[in-house]
Amino acid sequence: MKRVAIGILGTKLDHGFWEDRWESWRPTISLFQHEELLFDRFELLAEKSFSKLSGRVLEDVRQISPETEARLHEVSFGRDPWDLESVYAALHDWARSYPFDPEHEDYYIHITTGTHIAQISLFLLNEAGTLPGKLIQTSPPVGRSNRKPALPGYAVIDLDLSKYDKLSTRFAEEQAEAADFLKSGIATRNPAFNRMIDRIEQVALRSKAPILLHGATGAGKSQLARRLHELKKQRGGLKGPFVEINCATLQGDTAASALFGHVRGSFTGAQRDRPGLLREADGGMLFLDEIGELGLDEQAMLLRALEDKTFLPVGSDRPATSDFLLIAGTNRDLRCEVAQGRFREDLLARINLWTFTLPSLAxxxxxxxxxxxxxxxxxxxxxxxxxxxxxxxxxxxxxxxxxxxxxxxxxxxxxxxxxxxxxxxxxxxxxxxxxxxxxxxxxxxxxHRPGAGSAMEGADLEALLGDGLDDIDPFDQVQLAHVVAVCRRSKTLSEAGRELFAVSRKKRAVTNDADRLKKYLAKFGLTFEALK
Known part of the structure; x- marks a missing residue:
């Protein structure tokens, strides 16, 4: 593998045209003063106005490292070398035009020279993969060694943080702290729930997209939304308030007014302007619990607010603005609501990027x-x-x-x-x-619900088995009815098996609850899919 260095001319630190320049530390030149770090090629990026200095630097590189092919690339950073947009754009354009060959060449991106803006741009391009390779940082010599001048230093920085034990441990601890915060400090033991919380923590800190929390009433959607708001305030830069509303309480003409506000005189009883919940949540988080209860008109207005950050208060012809993060909660299957015309498909598509189902306590x-x-x-x-x-x-x-x-x-x-x-x-x-x-x-x-049928009635074994029910003992019918009921309320065969064999599975070294349940159902000619 060939070794290639890429760097920016240091217009101040790489200075010097006289012989005494060798007595000063020059970061670009110091790259080539290490016997164990030999480069086959060097790509120097410089403004055209500094062609004389860049030519001198390339000559010095060739002098101390004759095996290195040193090449100059003229790059224009614009009028202001401290402007991130122009500097990043110039480096990005150069990187996109360069014929990288990572299968045959190793690349080292020198980040010691250039303005801080240039160094940040190199870092961002390297992290994005536009500038492939490793970052390399040079440093001036420190002290003397065996009465000889000390050599300048260098450090290779690999952005794969998993290679840095202390950093990896710190990040793992921070992630665990965030997950523990979302769980209110409860030492939960359910593996699926813990994995879900880890995912929610990652999404909350990396994304501004809406989050949809699905789960039965009382599963903890509201509490989790509040914890997400606090976590975003602590680590995500969120500054605004947490605003919560149960959409089931929004009925009729007051629904749009409560969410989007109204102007005075827009309807009977509107004696003064009302800002609405969306404007209250500006800069913060809006939690719409039971979002499936919203009317279709309000859904359309909410979609516009999510996409454009604007909406029309009731009775107003001037749009209002609000930039908020949305957490939506529901105990309904919104896909079924869409199929039945009660929920807008475009709104579901907008809020369904991150959907998490909170398991029930059972x-x-x-x-x-x-x-x-x-x-x-x-x-x-x-x-x-x-x-x-x-x-x-x-x-x-x-x-x-x-x-x-x-x-x-x-x-x-x-x-x-x-x-x-x-x-x-x-x-x-x-x-x-x-x-x-x-x-x-x-x-x-x-x-207890008065008039509710027994497990036998709920399972409806006669409809499932027909005349075959007469061949099953009443004792086995009761057991089968319970199994059918558990299967129907469980999402997967494994989940149903874990519930049905919760006690006996603790006594077995190897558990395969799904296979055990599958064989039990097969005795009666049933399958989990058919029951669902």
């Missing part, structure tokens, strides 16, 4: 214990007094909470309410088995 049963501790801390913070379980009470509650047939219909809202009630009723802040048993009954009662 799908994260291993996270119930750490969330229980979190709810106790929240209670202490909001009520000003501590509360805790005794050992037997905690075990009794977790046995109930983690059981596969505990539905947790209201998700984390149910858990929060349960902890609040038990902690409030606990004598001297100590939750006993008595409080747990009372709460278990209260939760079961709250989840």
């Amino acid at each position: 799908q994260r049963r291993e996270d119930i214990a750490p969330n229980l501790d979190y709810e106790l801390r929240r209670f202490a913070g909001s009520h000003g007094r501590e509360a805790s379980f005794n050992k037997e009470a905690r075990q009794r509650f977790l046995t109930f909470a983690e059981a596969v047939d505990t539905p947790w219909s209201g998700n984390f809202r149910d858990l929060n309410a349960a902890v609040t009630r038990m902690a409030t009723l606990a004598p001297r802040g100590r939750i006993r088995v008595e409080e747990v048993e009372e709460e278990v009954e209260r939760l079961r009662e709250s989840w």
